[in-house]
Each structure stands twice: as structure tokens, then as C-alpha cells.
Amino acid sequence: MSRIVMKFGGTSVANVERIRNVAQHVKREVEAGHEVAVVVSAMAGATNQLVAWTREASPMHDAREYDAIVSSGEQVTAGLLAIALQAIGVPARSFQGWQIPLRTDGAHGSARIASIEGDALISRMTDGQVPVIAGFQGIAPDNRIATLGRGGSDTSAVAVAAAVGADRCDIYTDVDGVYTTDPRIVPQARRLDRIAFEEMLEMASLGAKVLQVRSVEMAMVHKVRVFVRSSFDAPDAPQTGPGGLPPGTLICDEDEIVEQQVVTxxxxxxxxxxxxxxxxxxxxxxxxxxxxxxxxxxxxxxxxxxxxxxxxxxxxxxxxxxxxxxxxxxxxxxxxxxxxxxxxxxxxxxxxxxxxxxxxxxxxxxxxxxxxxxxxxxxxxxxxxxxxxxxxxxxxxxxxxxxxxxxxxxxxxxxxx
Amino acid sequence: MSRIVMKFGGTSVANVERIRNVAQHVKREVEAGHEVAVVVSAMAGATNQLVAWTREASPMHDAREYDAIVSSGEQVTAGLLAIALQAIGVPARSFQGWQIPLRTDGAHGSARIASIEGDALISRMTDGQVPVIAGFQGIAPDNRIATLGRGGSDTSAVAVAAAVGADRCDIYTDVDGVYTTDPRIVPQARRLDRIAFEEMLEMASLGAKVLQVRSVEMAMVHKVRVFVRSSFDAPDAPQTGPGGLPPGTLICDEDEIVEQQVVTxxxxxxxxxxxxxxxxxxxxxxxxxxxxxxxxxxxxxxxxxxxxxxxxxxxxxxxxxxxxxxxxxxxxxxxxxxxxxxxxxxxxxxxxxxxxxxxxxxxxxxxxxxxxxxxxxxxxxxxxxxxxxxxxxxxxxxxxxxxxxxxxxxxxxxxxx
Structure with a gap:
């Protein structure tokens, strides 16, 4: 049995049908005997709509209000996924940042995570429930919602994984892993089975836009193993890749990489x-x-x-x-x-x-x-x-x-x- | 100087342009020297969309998740109105139910208000700020969001008015007051300048759908004077009706009604x-x-x-x-x-x-x-x-x-x- 955090981005939860598909992915892991927590982004397009309204209300706007408005997107997805999980027999409940609490600094609009209280999440997980966490948000010292900046849900997921001592943080995304370079330029690019944190940090900050840089930094600091995999795989596809995992890339400590190449x-x-x-x-x-x-x-x-x-x-x-x-x-x-x-x-x-x-x-x-x-x-x-x-x-x-x-x-x- | 709670329903805040119009109504009252708090509904259509998604996720759904999802609509409006107010020089901040806190019982989906902490709101108002409160929601004993049932924003507004000791709760709606009967049936129906709480309670529960019955009950219990007025009036229209008020109907104690008719x-x-x-x-x-x-x-x-x-x-x-x-x-x-x-x-x-x-x-x-x-x-x-x-x-x-x-x-x- 492992403890796993699963993270799904905006395109994976773009509508209720896809959210139900995500629920099947979660169910598979639960049925494999794992303890699972899930972190979700807003439905694709939802954040853009909220940001557009905010700008329409005033081009110069209060970042604290921006956060209160924009964070509602993840709140909705978390609730919908909890319902979809319950509907297929997986006990689940949603958590917003302030309910965990996931505490941030006061930099509204691009806050950094200060601490996460893991106890409530762990107790749910050991009870066989799946906490579904609204990504991208926390609560600032002023008792108001703070968002982590765009793409912050990756960071939320890694931080939650660190807080609950997860064995792995699975990032479901629209690519099936990290490649040796951009496959649109080099069709011969290969998917890497493993990549070290330090390497991924350079890859991420240099334009391989699979993961937000801050999430990789956090994974490196807290030694959270991050597995990047495709959200388009069928939930019931065989999980038969290296280490019992499906196709994807494991971002891990360099000690875990046996055959280190000179250039990754x-x-x-x-x-x-x-x-x-x-x-x-x-x-x-x-x-x-x-x-x-x-x-x-x-x-x-x-x-x-x-x-x-x-x-x-x-x-x-x-x-x-x-x-x-x-x-x-x-x-x-x-x-x-x-x-x-x-x-x-x-x-x-x-x-x-x-x-x-x-x-x-x-x-x-x-x-x-x-x-x-x-x-x-x-x-x-x-x-x-x-x-x-x-x-x-x-x-x-x-x-x-x-x-x-x-x-x-x-x-x-x-x-x- | 009076202390006033202003409540705007879904059609009054249906888009950002209308929210900016609402901001002008609020500014007028602030400039008249009043202390003002505002309660808002979700943008018209928003709640229906959220409810539809919830039903699509599962016809049998957890009321606690329903509440987490549906309450996001008011959260968005409150943030947008706070921004629109700031943009025209009116200091404002949004409050969600859990931030006030507005406490409810545990009946998720149709909760009743248990208590409201008025201190934070009052201190903002006396500081010259406008608290913009997400209606329809509070926090239940399980530390999760609870909604008050459809139309609950009227009840929120009256409850907030009671908690801050407001002189009046102005309900901006799509009719310009309470009529002697349904004007669609009787073109000779007259708008009432005043109506007693008990009478309004009978009118509301009998089909004059201006106000939610529970909000009238609460107004009667806490002696909150409620003024029903049209949200379609121009913000700068003269406020020259009886008692310095614009056209509308004041719902008040019968003692305030000097010339009581036999039948209202x-x-x-x-x-x-x-x-x-x-x-x-x-x-x-x-x-x-x-x-x-x-x-x-x-x-x-x-x-x-x-x-x-x-x-x-x-x-x-x-x-x-x-x-x-x-x-x-x-x-x-x-x-x-x-x-x-x-x-x-x-x-x-x-x-x-x-x-x-x-x-x-x-x-x-x-x-x-x-x-x-x-x-x-x-x-x-x-x-x-x-x-x-x-x-x-x-x-x-x-x-x-x-x-x-x-x-x-x-x-x-x-x-x-």
C-alpha cells in the first residue's frame, strides 16, 4: 500500500463528463489499495472567465478580491469531483484551502505556501476517504483567501504530498511525461523514464512547460517523488510500465536513477x-x-x-x-x-x-x-x-x-x- | 446619518456592467453620509449553471458538496462589487459567510441562520468602509459552507441588518415595491407606501413573491425595517418619496403606519x-x-x-x-x-x-x-x-x-x- 496524491489540471476537469473520468482514475488507485488524496485545478476556461470579469470590474484591482473571485473555480471542481467519487462508491469530501488549512504568506495573487496542516487530510485517508483539495489556493495571515499564481495547483499538489508524507505525487497532464526535448522540434525526442529534481528544475525553467518551476523546487526540497503521466489514458488501461507504473516520467532524487546519462x-x-x-x-x-x-x-x-x-x-x-x-x-x-x-x-x-x-x-x-x-x-x-x-x-x-x-x-x- | 444594509439580487448583478451600476447606488448612499453594508446574490444564471453541474455529476449528491459548489456564485459577485466600489473611490472589501462568521445550523442546502458576529462588519462600517457580503451562505457547525436555500440572500440581508443594528434594510429588486394585489390581474393595484410585518408575511406566503417568507419572519422578530425598491432606478434619480425615500414600500412595525386601512x-x-x-x-x-x-x-x-x-x-x-x-x-x-x-x-x-x-x-x-x-x-x-x-x-x-x-x-x- 502506498499513499498517493493525484493532481488533475484544467483540461482534465474541463466538464462534468471529464470529471467523472477523473473519478475513475481515482477509484482505480483506491481499489489497488492505496491511500489517495486529490488536488484539482479549475475547469478549463473557468479561471480565464473569472479573471476577465475581474479586469472588467476594474483594470486596477485589489489582489485580495481577485483571489476571492478566482479561487472559486477550484472550489467548484473539488465539490464536483467529490460528488462524482461518491456516486461510484468512493467516500470523498472536498477541502478548500482555508479548511485544511493551507497557510500562505500575504502576497495575494502570487502567494507562497507557508505551511500545511496535514492531520485532517491524513485522518480522512486512513479512514478510507479521499480528500479532494481545491488547488491554487490557501489562506493568508489576514484570514482571506490567497492564490498561488497561475499553475499553482502543481505546487499545491506537491505541498500536500509533502504534508501527508505521500510516497508519490502523480501529476496528470496533457502530455505523457517529460521528453529529452520538445517533440514538436525533434520527432526523435524520447520520453524519460526518470529525471532528477535538479535536471527537471532546469528543464522546467527553460521552457519544457510540463510543471511549474516552483512545484519542482518544492518537490526537491521535500524529496517528493513526482510522477508525470497523461490524463488521456483510459482509467482502466494496464499500469504495466517500469516499477508497476504506466507510461510517464518519474521526477526523483538522483540516487534513484541507476543509469545516469551524461546529458538528460x-x-x-x-x-x-x-x-x-x-x-x-x-x-x-x-x-x-x-x-x-x-x-x-x-x-x-x-x-x-x-x-x-x-x-x-x-x-x-x-x-x-x-x-x-x-x-x-x-x-x-x-x-x-x-x-x-x-x-x-x-x-x-x-x-x-x-x-x-x-x-x-x-x-x-x-x-x-x-x-x-x-x-x-x-x-x-x-x-x-x-x-x-x-x-x-x-x-x-x-x-x-x-x-x-x-x-x-x-x-x-x-x-x- | 443612518446605518443601512443594501441587498441586490441576481438580475441586478447579472453582468459586470450592472455590478458597476450597483456600485453607483452604493456610492450615493455613502455620499449621503450613511454607513453601508451590502449583501449580494450570485450573477443571474450562475446558480443555475452550478446546480446543473452538480446534478450532472450525480442526481443523488452530498448536500455539503452542493453547498461548497453553489456558494461560489455569491463569492464571485461580492469580490467583483468590492472591486467596482474601490474603482470609484469607495473603500470596500468582500466577506464570505465563514469570514464574518455567519453561523448556520447543520441543515446543508437549506440551513437556517444560527448567529452572526456583527463586530467585524461594524468596525469596517464605522471606519468608512463598505463590507460586501456574499448572501445565501454561512458556515455550519462542521466547519463547512452551508447555503440557506434559494432566495436566501434576502434572509442574509435582514440577518446582517439585525446583527449590525441597521436602521433599514433596502432590498433592490425587479419590482418597485409591494402592491395591493398582483398588477398583472388588477391593473388598478396600488403600490403600498408601508405595510406591517404581519401583513407582509401573509402577502409573501400567499404568492406576492417580492420577498422570501423567512426574511420577513426574521425582519419581524428583530424589528428590522425593510424597504423594497426597484434596482432599475438610475443611481442618480432623486430620492424624494415619503420619508426622503424613493418610490418603494417600507415593511415596518404597525406602530409606524399612521393611517391604517382595514384591508391592505x-x-x-x-x-x-x-x-x-x-x-x-x-x-x-x-x-x-x-x-x-x-x-x-x-x-x-x-x-x-x-x-x-x-x-x-x-x-x-x-x-x-x-x-x-x-x-x-x-x-x-x-x-x-x-x-x-x-x-x-x-x-x-x-x-x-x-x-x-x-x-x-x-x-x-x-x-x-x-x-x-x-x-x-x-x-x-x-x-x-x-x-x-x-x-x-x-x-x-x-x-x-x-x-x-x-x-x-x-x-x-x-x-x-
Whole structure:
């Protein structure tokens, strides 16, 4: 017997018929003898409708009211699934965030989970009941509902799994697992049976949009094994994959991954713009002078590369950011030009960041060199490079994005046979 | 300065544009210097959609889950109105039932209000904020949301008014007040400026569907003055009716009604069926033997008339009930025939109850006799009669309903000039 948290996203619960299908998935696990809790998103489209009404009421709105309104979507799904489960003989009850309670900080609209009281959920589960939890929401210190930001239901599910000491958190989604890269670009992409938390974190933040980054962070911190699987499988399909699981990807501690590959996957992010500040005075605090004003304007800077300038005395700073923020960032930097002290500013849009990810890199030399060589052979010009222990990222022209991803995917032996 | 509770029903908040219009009504009262709390229903149609989903999930559903689902409608409206108020400079925040808290009994789906904590609301109001309260809901002893049954938002509003010691509870609805009778039947019907609680209770339960009966009961018990007015008036229309109020009807203590008429209004209920049990043994407990089994089957019996039988030794019992329950009631009674002890059962559908209502009747003799005479002159046959201190009801053939209502309306001088 295992204790399992099952999470279903908006498309899986888009209407009552699909909710009844979800109930069958839950029943299967209960009948297999597991203790089960379920976390649900709002019915697909419901959140968008609620957000649209909120904006129509006022473009500038109180985040606390936004939360009270938008959280109702998950509340409805949780109640409907509890009813659908009861109807097929599975004892169930819905829980809203404030009823658990799942406590958050006070950042309404994009709150972070502070704590979860697991006792009520555990006692239901050991009694043979299925708690059905409204995802994406909790209760803030002001005793009002707080939402976790879009996609927060994944985070809810992992946090619930940690709180009840679940053996696994199953995320049912519209893809059947995590792939070595985007299968739309590389048809030879393979589904990974397992991937380490750290790798998934890089994959998630780099554009493999299977899971919200925060949910992976939380899974890593609390060592919650997360299993990504398709919600389109028939509830009665045989569960005969590796480890008695159906097709899918287990995100787990690297210790659980027996045959570690050097490279696990290739990720990419498009629509990046690049800004280079030339001949920045090389003194302490200069990076803060550049990035502080951008952070204040809520501009998310991604890659940062600092290099010595041509003149050998000053420094060149290059960084990337979403293309949509490019104009605003340039305006801010030019306004601060004297204060920061730089000679010139170059910028380029249409950049793409391609990343090679793998825990195995830590113990293998030459991985980066291989990548640079392969890209050079294909005529892909590299604008900037950053590396970490388990990742190599290169910034290239967007036009070469697909070519670069395919080249690297083959290079590291990730293509399926 | 007064303290006012304003209540807006589903059609008044059917979309965001109308919610913004409601915000203007609230702003007007705030700018007039009043302390204001608002109670809202779900957007028209929202509750029906939620109920439909619940039924689709399972025709037999857990009332606690039903409540969690359906209560979300009012939650959304309350948040949207709070945002709309803030947008026009009126400080506001939404409250859900559990946040106040508004406590109910455990009868999920049709709960009754047990208590309301007024402190949080009062402190907001004295601070110049407008609490916007989700109607129709509270929190049950099991710490789960309970709804008050359809139309419960009126009851919420009156209960909130009582809890905060409001001077008045304004019910904005799709009619502009309470009329002497149904204007669709009698075009000469007049809007009443004032009506006593007891009279309104009879009018409400007899088919003048302006207010839910329970809300009138609660208003009477807690002496909450209720003002019924149209939600279609422009927010900036002059408020120049009697007592500085716009057109509408004030439901209040009879002491406040200076010129009391003998008869205040004529109400009617259609679709009544009549059942007569002939020659029932005249012994203690016989009425309980008849009506106990019907109550157990949730059949609402209305008029009850007991009379001595032809034989002078037994009794005839006549009562009315909704036509939809007629067949079921007959089945139940026939099954208990030996136990109850009656000789025969007559029944008739297509009955209509017409009632003459007025507190003034208490001090005026002959009101009933006038009615019987007027109806006889028009050829209206009376099947049964019941009377109370402030009401005379007659049961007649449905075909004569409109004629009877018009006749009585004229008879007591209620037609407008």
C-alpha cells in the first residue's frame, strides 16, 4: 500500500463528463489499495472567465478580491469531483484551502505556501476517504483567501504530498511525461523514464512547460517523488510500465536513477533579447547599479555574462531578457547612464537560449567543448555562453534555434532508436 | 446619518456592467453620509449553471458538496462589487459567510441562520468602509459552507441588518415595491407606501413573491425595517418619496403606519388541490393521525378546515395542498385508512385560495361578511373558508380566481383613483 496524491489540471476537469473520468482514475488507485488524496485545478476556461470579469470590474484591482473571485473555480471542481467519487462508491469530501488549512504568506495573487496542516487530510485517508483539495489556493495571515499564481495547483499538489508524507505525487497532464526535448522540434525526442529534481528544475525553467518551476523546487526540497503521466489514458488501461507504473516520467532524487546519462535533455527559450553595456567602469557595486533598477521595474533578467572589455580596463556586461521588456529596459538604462557609467549600449532581439542539461556532466569533462564544436560545424554562431554544474546554455540567433536543438539532441545520443 | 444594509439580487448583478451600476447606488448612499453594508446574490444564471453541474455529476449528491459548489456564485459577485466600489473611490472589501462568521445550523442546502458576529462588519462600517457580503451562505457547525436555500440572500440581508443594528434594510429588486394585489390581474393595484410585518408575511406566503417568507419572519422578530425598491432606478434619480425615500414600500412595525386601512391587500395562490376526509372518528389525536404521515412525506398542507359531519357524531376534515402532491397524499391516506378511520375521501384539483389581508380587520367587524356577499353576487362559489386575526381566506375554483381578486380589490377600496 502506498499513499498517493493525484493532481488533475484544467483540461482534465474541463466538464462534468471529464470529471467523472477523473473519478475513475481515482477509484482505480483506491481499489489497488492505496491511500489517495486529490488536488484539482479549475475547469478549463473557468479561471480565464473569472479573471476577465475581474479586469472588467476594474483594470486596477485589489489582489485580495481577485483571489476571492478566482479561487472559486477550484472550489467548484473539488465539490464536483467529490460528488462524482461518491456516486461510484468512493467516500470523498472536498477541502478548500482555508479548511485544511493551507497557510500562505500575504502576497495575494502570487502567494507562497507557508505551511500545511496535514492531520485532517491524513485522518480522512486512513479512514478510507479521499480528500479532494481545491488547488491554487490557501489562506493568508489576514484570514482571506490567497492564490498561488497561475499553475499553482502543481505546487499545491506537491505541498500536500509533502504534508501527508505521500510516497508519490502523480501529476496528470496533457502530455505523457517529460521528453529529452520538445517533440514538436525533434520527432526523435524520447520520453524519460526518470529525471532528477535538479535536471527537471532546469528543464522546467527553460521552457519544457510540463510543471511549474516552483512545484519542482518544492518537490526537491521535500524529496517528493513526482510522477508525470497523461490524463488521456483510459482509467482502466494496464499500469504495466517500469516499477508497476504506466507510461510517464518519474521526477526523483538522483540516487534513484541507476543509469545516469551524461546529458538528460535539451531545453530552449525563444523570444529573448540581448543587451550589452560596453566599457562599464570596473568597480564594486556596478552590477547592482545595472540590475537593481531593472528588478525594481519587475524586468526578469535571465543570462548574465560579464567579460573584460577590449581596452583591458573596463568590463562588458551582456544579459538577456524577454523581448517584451527590451524597450523598457533600454529606456531605464539610458536614464541611468551617467550613474552606472558605461560607454555604449548594443542590443539585439530575436535571440534564443539553448541549454544542454544533465547531472552526469559533473563527472564528465568536455561536454561543453563537444557542443561548441558541433554548433560551429553547422554554422551556428554563439552570441554568449553561461555554464553551471549541470547545464550549458548558449545564446544564438532565433533562426537557428531548431537546428541547434536537433544538432545537440543527436550529439549526446538522445535520439530514439 | 443612518446605518443601512443594501441587498441586490441576481438580475441586478447579472453582468459586470450592472455590478458597476450597483456600485453607483452604493456610492450615493455613502455620499449621503450613511454607513453601508451590502449583501449580494450570485450573477443571474450562475446558480443555475452550478446546480446543473452538480446534478450532472450525480442526481443523488452530498448536500455539503452542493453547498461548497453553489456558494461560489455569491463569492464571485461580492469580490467583483468590492472591486467596482474601490474603482470609484469607495473603500470596500468582500466577506464570505465563514469570514464574518455567519453561523448556520447543520441543515446543508437549506440551513437556517444560527448567529452572526456583527463586530467585524461594524468596525469596517464605522471606519468608512463598505463590507460586501456574499448572501445565501454561512458556515455550519462542521466547519463547512452551508447555503440557506434559494432566495436566501434576502434572509442574509435582514440577518446582517439585525446583527449590525441597521436602521433599514433596502432590498433592490425587479419590482418597485409591494402592491395591493398582483398588477398583472388588477391593473388598478396600488403600490403600498408601508405595510406591517404581519401583513407582509401573509402577502409573501400567499404568492406576492417580492420577498422570501423567512426574511420577513426574521425582519419581524428583530424589528428590522425593510424597504423594497426597484434596482432599475438610475443611481442618480432623486430620492424624494415619503420619508426622503424613493418610490418603494417600507415593511415596518404597525406602530409606524399612521393611517391604517382595514384591508391592505388581496393575495392569491393557484394550483391548490383540496382533499376532504368524510366521517372521521371524532377522537383525540385524529388530526395528528391524518397530518403526521403527510408531514413525514414532506407534503406541505396549507388550509385545514374541520367541521362536524352530517351524522352529527363524526367529523369532516378538509385541507389543501399543492396539486403536484395530490396523488401522493391520496395514496398515503388510503394506505392509512383503517388506522385513521374515515368513511370516504373526496378530492378536487384546480382550486385557488384568495386571501383578504389587513391588520385593521382586528378592530373592524363585518369584513368577512362583506367578502362572502360580494363573491356570491358575482356567482363565485366558496369551497372552504379559514380566518385568522388579520386574514380571511376562501378556497374557490381556479376559473374564478381573477374575478374574485378583482371583486375583493374593488370592494375594500384598494383600486387606485
Amino acid at each position: 535533455g535539451i531545453a530552449y527559450t525563444k523570444d529573448e533579447a540581448q543587451i550589452t553595456l560596453r566599457r562599464v567602469e570596473d568597480r564594486p557595486g556596478v552590477a547592482a547599479g545595472v540590475f537593481g533598477p531593472l528588478a525594481e521595474a519587475s524586468i526578469n533578467v535571465d543570462m548574465i555574462v560579464q567579460n573584460i572589455s577590449e581596452d583591458g580596463k573596463t568590463t562588458d556586461i551582456t544579459f538577456t531578457l524577454p523581448t517584451s521588456d527590451q524597450a523598457r529596459a533600454i529606456e531605464i538604462l539610458n536614464a541611468k547612464k551617467a550613474e552606472i557609467g558605461f560607454a555604449g549600449l548594443n542590443t539585439q532581439a530575436d535571440a534564443c537560449k539553448v541549454s544542454v542539461i544533465g547531472i552526469g556532466m559533473r563527472s564528465h569533462a568536455g561536454v561543453a567543448a563537444q557542443a561548441f564544436q558541433a554548433l560551429a560545424q553547422r554554422g551556428v554562431n554563439i552570441r554568449a555562453i553561461t555554464t553551471s554544474e549541470i547545464k550549458i546554455s548558449v545564446l544564438i540567433d532565433s533562426a537557428y534555434a531548431e537546428l541547434a536543438v536537433r544538432t545537440l539532441h543527436s550529439l549526446y545520443g538522445l535520439d530514439k532508436a | 391587500g388581496i393575495a392569491y395562490t393557484k394550483d391548490e388541490a383540496q382533499i376532504t376526509l368524510r366521517r372521521v372518528e371524532d377522537r383525540p389525536g385524529v388530526a395528528a393521525g391524518v397530518f403526521g404521515p403527510l408531514a413525514e412525506a414532506s407534503i406541505n398542507v396549507d388550509m385545514i378546515v374541520q367541521n362536524i359531519s352530517e351524522d352529527g357524531k363524526t367529523t369532516d376534515i378538509t385541507f389543501t395542498l399543492p396539486t403536484s402532491d395530490q396523488a401522493r397524499a391520496i395514496e398515503i391516506l388510503n394506505a392509512k385508512k383503517a388506522e385513521i378511520g374515515f368513511a370516504g375521501l373526496n378530492t378536487q384539483a384546480d382550486a385557488c385560495k384568495v386571501s383578504v389581508i389587513g391588520i385593521g380587520m382586528r378592530s373592524h367587524a363585518g369584513v368577512a361578511a362583506q367578502a362572502f356577499q360580494a363573491l356570491a353576487q358575482r356567482g363565485v362559489n366558496i369551497r372552504a373558508i379559514t380566518t385568522s386575526e388579520i386574514k380571511i381566506s376562501v378556497l374557490i375554483d381556479s376559473a374564478y380566481a381573477e374575478l374574485a381578486v378583482r371583486t375583493l380589490h374593488s370592494l375594500y377600496g384598494l383600486d387606485k383613483a
